[in-house]
Amino acid sequence: LLLREIKPKHIQDYYTYELTVRGVSANTVIHRHANIRKALQHAFKLGLIDTNPADRIERPKKEKFVGSAYEEDELNRLFEVVKGDPIELGVILGAFYGLRRSEAVGLKWDAIDFKKKTITIRHTVTQATIDGKSKIIQKDRTKTKASYRSLPLVPPFEEVLYRLKAEQELNRKLCGRSYCRQYTDYIYVNEIGELVKPGYITQHFPLVLEKNGMRKIRFHDLRHSCASLLYANGVSLKEIQEWLGHSDISTTSNIYTHLNFASKVASANAILGVYPSK
Numbered sequence: 001l002l003l004r005e006i007k008p009k010h011i012q013d014y015y016t017y018e019l020t021v022r023g024v025s026a027n028t029v030i031h032r033h034a035n036i037r038k039a040l041q042h043a044f045k046l047g048l049i050d051t052n053p054a055d056r057i058e059r060p061k062k063e064k065f066v067g068s069a070y071e072e073d074e075l076n077r078l079f080e081v082v083k084g085d086p087i088e089l090g091v092i093l094g095a096f097y098g099l100r101r102s103e104a105v106g107l108k109w110d111a112i113d114f115k116k117k118t119i120t121i122r123h124t125v126t127q128a129t130i131d132g133k134s135k136i137i138q139k140d141r142t143k144t145k146a147s148y149r150s151l152p153l154v155p156p157f158e159e160v161l162y163r164l165k166a167e168q169e170l171n172r173k174l175c176g177r178s179y180c181r182q183y184t185d186y187i188y189v190n191e192i193g194e195l196v197k198p199g200y201i202t203q204h205f206p207l208v209l210e211k212n213g214m215r216k217i218r219f220h221d222l223r224h225s226c227a228s229l230l231y232a233n234g235v236s237l238k239e240i241q242e243w244l245g246h247s248d249i250s251t252t253s254n255i256y257t258h259l260n261f262a263s264k265v266a267s268a269n270a271i272l273g274v275y276p277s278k
Helices: 008-020 026-045 072-081 086-095 101-105 155-178 198-211 221-232 237-245 249-256 263-270
Strands: 116-122 125-132 135-140 147-151
Touching: 008 026, 072 086, 072 221, 086 101, 086 155, 086 221, 101 125, 101 198, 116 155, 125 198, 125 237, 198 237, 221 237
Parallel strands: none
Antiparallel strands: 116 147, 125 135
């Protein structure tokens, strides 16, 4: 099939096949459609085709995402099993503070104020493939203006930070000139001073869960778990929005208003109180 021979029906049939036969999600098809349309639009601008066939496609509706969340007892166990593991810091930042992966890896020592007991989220680290090579992208800014936020430094996490600081200082002495000096201002580094890559967290997290027989969730679901726990304990949506760094409260409302089962039981008991008994 030549470029000029591509018709809207060809693209539509491809999407239908992916959705119904291969079982690909609607969101994946939407993402592919964006890439296909962009490529065909470029061909149109170059005069290789007369029209963009992707413009006449009916793409599937975006699926509303419902994140999976750990209950309080599951989080307590998770905190125990990750102690001493390279992913421990990521789990604490994701589950307690609700940090995004990029925010956890991007956390720097200058973001911690041990005197005022605050942690400021203002740096991010992401990973992208550029020219076929994986690149680390460091930014001294957050995803959105609202993502820039200060949170209280709680004693358990403060202890973890002091331990990590001591370990880094010891590793610098032990490794000498072999220690990587490029990321000394970052908290999330390995034994030789290299920055822990965002992809490592995504890949290593499910292995830790499987090894310890824990329910499978994604690392990003720790953020949902944090929000769910806050909501279940009476924290308002506005406060959760500020804690998580959402720019729009509708994002918080749409994603995190699913109650955990304990909250549903409490609601049922409240209704039961007015239900006539026999």
